[in-house]
Amino acid sequence: MRQWPRWMSAVALALGASLAGSGVAFAGTTLTVAAFPAIDEIVRSALPAWHALHPDVEVKIVSRELNDHHTAMTTALSTAKGLPDVMALEIGYLGRFAQGTGLEDLSQPPYNLSRERGRFTAYAFDQATTPSGAVLAVPTDIGPGTLLYRADLLAKAGLKETDLTASWDGYVAAGAKLKAATGAYLLAHARDMKDILIRTGLQPGEGLYFDKDSRPLVTSPRFVRAFELARAVRRQQLDAKVTAWSSDWTEGFKRGGIATQMSGAWLAGHLNTWLAPGTRGKWRAAQLPEGAFAAYGGTFFAMARHGDAARKPLAYEFIRFMTTNRAQQLAAFKAQDAFPALIDAQTDPFYDQPLPFLGGQAARRDWRAAAAHIRAFPVHKQDAFAREVIDTELDKVLDRDKDIAAALADAQRLLQQRARR
Incomplete structure (x- = not known):
């Protein structure tokens, strides 16, 4: 015993x-x-x-x-x-x-x-x-992850929800139409595209940045696609280049300068109570594009x-x-x-219950459904460091036009060195 x-x-x-x-x-x-x-x-x-x-x-x-x-x-x-x-x-x-x-x-x-x-x-x-x-x-x-979007801006651009959610390429294309029709940016920062896309398509046993044997995964197709779509957003000037929780980020919501935001369901409550209460009724919530489910x-x-x-x-x-x-x-x-x-x-x-901030949507039911679809991935002690490395390399791609393959290869080498410690 x-x-x-x-x-x-x-x-x-x-x-x-x-x-x-x-x-x-x-x-x-x-x-x-x-x-x-x-x-x-x-x-x-x-x-x-x-x-x-x-x-x-x-x-x-x-x-x-x-x-x-x-x-x-x-x-x-x-x-x-x-x-x-x-x-x-x-x-x-x-x-x-x-x-x-x-x-x-x-x-x-x-x-x-x-x-x-x-x-x-x-x-x-x-x-x-x-x-x-x-x-x-x-x-x-x-x-549970959700896509929050300004229904009034979509209507002005002649777009509907499915234009945002059918595919990631469609999401970017809709952003170009939104910008042309309303002047609003599709999203706050191109990095937001990377943050969600690296969380899609994980294979069993894979972590976000490392596999079960602590080998970096940052040159995999999901990282390549994440960087490519983030670069497409930046090249078409569809992101406001503002970081979450900054004053510019908040003002973008208040003034209708940011048309969508991918985040956790909790953000709808924050927008309603203190970030942008004056926009009540103009927002809607949808599942993430291309059938993606992710936790924020x-x-x-x-x-x-x-x-x-x-x-x-x-x-x-x-x-x-x-x-x-x-x-x-x-x-x-x-x-x-x-x-x-x-x-x-x-x-x-x-x-x-309908949510007045979301135009009467009963969005909590959709968030509950999303939670049931999300799958966990193993955490790693170097995840925080890996995120810093990936963000740094993405900035080089976005701001200095660094080659994506080279950026991810450099990140891979640095993470391999760190994982050995």
Whole structure:
């Protein structure tokens, strides 16, 4: 019989007591939750319901900006100092954590999270699962990809939705007509084309940039096509050359200077509430062109392997409260546009409600359908670095007319060197 480490046995006993409803052992306990916007607000909003179950357990929220938060978590995990009990992780950073040994493997007793895989959107759960089967985080929200477009600008150009969505070549061609008729750019930056196209056509076992043996994949056909279409956008002057979250990006939406945006479904909520509320009713949502399905963003909760063992049972219960509680998942969706990772929270009349910002579309149903089609790809510890390399080479193609084959070959060599480390 397999023997658990002594601390794990203690965790199992305490976890059992906690889940049985005994709050006595945790009276006066304070849990520390490290998060970033808007996850910090979601956690804060959940505290009254949490305190109804655990009135004697306080929750301290430590919030930092996205990059600062993940830098702090990297430092805490590597030094085993200043570790929170619960940490939020964004999917773009998950790879660097998943490759190490700093996170608790929740597939093991006493957690046995693998048994509950079917409760979560499949691709999100797979993203937190290593090739060896370790489950290092619990998904809480997902970002099913969508194409948001200005219906009024399309109408002015004599275009319809299928002109944008039938194919990627058609999307670019429609952009040329849009620009000629309205002056609006097809998209914010040609890089957006690359970001989605490299996520299409992945073969089983392939990661975004590396295969299962850490060999770079950036000279593959999907990267070639992504660079070619991005270059076509730039050569036809169809992109505004502005980066996401910049003031020019926001102004482009407010003034109708950007006609489409591929992003996670959550962007529709941001446009409605603070980015461009004055454009309400002018936008529509569609599935991505050419039958593509991709994820944009997603959040997970995790625990540090070297965190305080005495608080781990309660920390895990808090994670479960945030991720497997249908009411809590729906509350986060309604308040912060955090699309639920919990499948049980994806069946609610809320999904059938028309969205005034999208001209009365019941777009949440389409986003739910998209989530069911998305497939996970393995994360790699060098993914963040690989993205920087690819973005740099694409800029050389777009701004200096560097040959695409040469740009990707240079990226391949650099990533091969880095992967050996």
